[in-house]
Amino acid sequence: MDRRKFVKQSCSLCVAAGAGMLMGSLASCGSVLPAYKTQVADNKISVPETLFTATDFQLIQPKGMYYNIGLKKEKDGTYTALLLRCTHADNQLTPAGNGFKCTLHGSSFDNEGHVTNGPAQRPLKKYPTQIESNQIIIQLS
Ligand code: FES
Numbered sequence: 001m002d003r004r005k006f007v008k009q010s011c012s013l014c015v016a017a018g019a020g021m022l023m024g025s026l027a028s029c030g031s032v033l034p035a036y037k038t039q040v041a042d043n044k045i046s047v048p049e050t051l052f053t054a055t056d057f058q059l060i061q062p063k064g065m066y067y068n069i070g071l072k073k074e075k076d077g078t079y080t081a082l083l084l085r086c087t088h089a090d091n092q093l094t095p096a097g098n099g100f101k102c103t104l105h106g107s108s109f110d111n112e113g114h115v116t117n118g119p120a121q122r123p124l125k126k127y128p129t130q131i132e133s134n135q136i137i138i139q140l141s
Contacts, residue, residue: 035060037063040063043139043141045062045140047136048134049136056073059084059095060138069084070093071136079138080111080112081126081129081138082100082113082124082127083125086102086107087115087121088102088104091103098111099111102120106118107120109124113125113126127140
């Protein structure tokens, strides 16, 4: 193998290894999902249903609220809205697999908000939702 070919192949391997390490670190640092940013008006949040054409889960980041909301489209077309606030000591939760995890002390919750691993003992707060004119309305209470 000549020198030029060796250098070219070595660089390709370095780029591939670097990309793999980057993807691995992104996956391990919690959520890489983009959050949909929106406003709270009259104690309600409005989210367009079109966000769910290619996914059944969306992170919602309401302006003025410290915690995100996890919004999941159910198989029957209804939506489940969960406040991503750990019920152990109020840490922000991140989506993980088919649920949510807390990086502070290790609690985890399923996608219905039930505790699957402590020390948290209480389920996540669930908000009622309804559909109005192709908008998902999350009623904060
Ligand atoms: S704050 Fe989440 S496990 Fe303690």
